[in-house]
Amino acid sequence: MNFSPTRIKAILRNELRDYRRNRFIVYTMSLLPLIFIAAPIAQLFTLNVAIIGSKFNNRIGVSLLDMLILPAIIPSILAAYSVIGEREQGTLEPILTTPIRAEEFLIAKALAVFIPTIVVSYFIFGIFLGAVAVFAHPIVAATIFERNHILTQLVFTPLISGWSIWTGIAISTYISDVRAAQQLTVLASLPPLVIVILMNFNIIAPSLSLALGLAVVLFLIDTMAWRFVTTLFNRERLITGKH
Amino acid sequence: MVEDLTKSFGERVAYKDVSFEVGYGEVFGFLGPNGAGKTTTVRTLSTLIKPTSGQATIAGITLGSDSDLLIRERIAIMPESPGLYSRLTVSENLECFAGLYELKDVKNRIDKVLKSVNLADRKNDLCGSLSKGLRQRVALARALLSDPEILFLDEPTSGLDPVATRDVHDLLMALRERGVTIFLTTHRLEEAEKLCHRVAILNTTLKLIGSPAELREQLFSRNLEIKTGSQIIEPERIFTDISGIQSWEQSVSGSYIVNVSDPDVVAPWIVRALVGAGIDVLAIGETRHSLEDVYLELINEDVEAKQR
Structure with a gap:
């Protein structure tokens, strides 16, 4: 199958332009990160370093977890709207009568969510690290800057957002109500977070091999999800709403 | 195709x-x-x-x-x-x-x-x-x-x-x-x-x-509409004598609607007959059915068929 980068680029550019001028999306992308950075920073700055080991680790874990909620939540909001939103505003029919393939359309839609999510998530994580380095207690800062913590955040951010994006697009492809799609997508984006929670709270002993194993599993799911969503993408059903 | x-x-x-x-x-x-x-x-x-x-x-x-x-x-x-x-x-x-x-x-x-x-x-x-x-x-x-x-x-x-x-x-x-x-x-x-x-x-x-x-043409026969200066006394006699006329009726407005096989051939004969009978012909022309008439005829046929 020959993919057309021009067609993917056309949809991607269209989406990014549309996001930029959509107040709901602009507010979501600006306000949500503020919430998710304020909470962990406040937790760390008020953290008493004298508390015993497991409690200390839990508080650190919660702060880092907040950083991973962002790449799960942002795409779930955008991806849930991606197909059903086109259908609602009547743009889906003209798009689907062009030579674009379902695979190209879906990849473009996924990239249009992935790019801003990653940019915002890494940017916010950068601010978090900067604030910790400058203002947090040196023991707290040293714990946060442990290589495994940083690596977990960097690796799991795109993987978790990939999961959210594909579940969001799958739901958006199948459900005919925007609100229902968004609520379901937020719920569906949570399972990978559960594992990260268990690791951050040391319920599952975090180890490099475990993290790598989970990363590989998520990566495979993200890759296969694209194929799965493509099979759900039925032009006739999307246009007529009939199964 | x-x-x-x-x-x-x-x-x-x-x-x-x-x-x-x-x-x-x-x-x-x-x-x-x-x-x-x-x-x-x-x-x-x-x-x-x-x-x-x-x-x-x-x-x-x-x-x-x-x-x-x-x-x-x-x-x-x-x-x-x-x-x-x-x-x-x-x-x-x-x-x-x-x-x-x-x-x-x-x-x-x-x-x-x-x-x-x-x-x-x-x-x-x-x-x-x-x-x-x-x-x-x-x-x-x-x-x-x-x-x-x-x-x-x-x-x-x-x-x-x-x-x-x-x-x-x-x-x-x-x-x-x-x-x-x-x-x-x-x-x-x-x-x-x-x-x-x-x-x-x-x-x-x-x-x-x-x-x-x-x-x-497929749905409707062709008609001529004739407006005269006065009422035709014996329209039946005049119209039935002309070949090519299939039927006729007087409309509410007083004009005559004549169903013909070929308006171009029949119209001059009608004019001659009416003038010969001392009736002034004010206007004569083919009535045109619009596409709307065609459409309504077909759709009504469908509705009637469904009702049966």
């Missing part, structure tokens, strides 16, 4: 055994009441919906899952709702579609199509700020962007005011002059009569197909 095309959604039949041909450069009107299957037919021919049975060849390519992409490269559709991105400008909307068709020289093409729909000065306006008529024109520009072999227009003037409707008609007339093949679905009969070379009337099944004049 469409042969015995049928589409059902479960028990419900959208259209059945539809067959017709559209020639290159022809403007083909597809008429029918709401729910007749017009839009579903257009969606089938534009590869969005798979037919239940039958076959079709569009722009020389046989309809089938392997050929969908090839067909979509050669056609363009303007759906009933313009389907524009309201937060993007006119130009940005067209840029997106230029990319989807992988067109070269995008800027010039956009300028050219916007000029053709008289929107060159609105290219930087947000589509959401345009009136419905202007949005229809943008949608038409978008459909013309790829220079399609076949242009599908689904109710292009639906919901437009008379001025906007006239503007769209003028644009379609210009396309007709340029020889663009157009498949136009509408339930506005004057629109079909004005724009189309041939029309088909669909009400789940295809009722009739032909030029508006042919359809009139």
Whole structure:
């Protein structure tokens, strides 16, 4: 199958332009990160370093977890709207009568969510690290800057957002109500977070091999999800709403 | 070319055994009441919906899952709702579609199509700020962007005011002059009569197909309307003596409606007979049935058949 980068680029550019001028999306992308950075920073700055080991680790874990909620939540909001939103505003029919393939359309839609999510998530994580380095207690800062913590955040951010994006697009492809799609997508984006929670709270002993194993599993799911969503993408059903 | 095309959604039949041909450069009107299957037919021919049975060849390519992409490269559709991105400008909307068709020289093409729909000065306006008529024109520009072999227009003037409707008609007339093949679905009969070379009337099944004049001839006998200066004393004697007259009746307005085989031959005979009887003939002419008469006749037949 020959993919057309021009067609993917056309949809991607269209989406990014549309996001930029959509107040709901602009507010979501600006306000949500503020919430998710304020909470962990406040937790760390008020953290008493004298508390015993497991409690200390839990508080650190919660702060880092907040950083991973962002790449799960942002795409779930955008991806849930991606197909059903086109259908609602009547743009889906003209798009689907062009030579674009379902695979190209879906990849473009996924990239249009992935790019801003990653940019915002890494940017916010950068601010978090900067604030910790400058203002947090040196023991707290040293714990946060442990290589495994940083690596977990960097690796799991795109993987978790990939999961959210594909579940969001799958739901958006199948459900005919925007609100229902968004609520379901937020719920569906949570399972990978559960594992990260268990690791951050040391319920599952975090180890490099475990993290790598989970990363590989998520990566495979993200890759296969694209194929799965493509099979759900039925032009006739999307246009007529009939199964 | 469409042969015995049928589409059902479960028990419900959208259209059945539809067959017709559209020639290159022809403007083909597809008429029918709401729910007749017009839009579903257009969606089938534009590869969005798979037919239940039958076959079709569009722009020389046989309809089938392997050929969908090839067909979509050669056609363009303007759906009933313009389907524009309201937060993007006119130009940005067209840029997106230029990319989807992988067109070269995008800027010039956009300028050219916007000029053709008289929107060159609105290219930087947000589509959401345009009136419905202007949005229809943008949608038409978008459909013309790829220079399609076949242009599908689904109710292009639906919901437009008379001025906007006239503007769209003028644009379609210009396309007709340029020889663009157009498949136009509408339930506005004057629109079909004005724009189309041939029309088909669909009400789940295809009722009739032909030029508006042919359809009139197929459905209606030809009539002459005669206005006289005074009442004809013995119309029965005068009209039955002339060969070629099949029947006659007096209308409410007082004129006489005479059913004839060939108006050109019979009219002079009628005039001679009436003048010979001392009656002044004020006017005589063939009454014309509109496409609306044809349409209503067919649709009423359907309703009556269903009631039986």
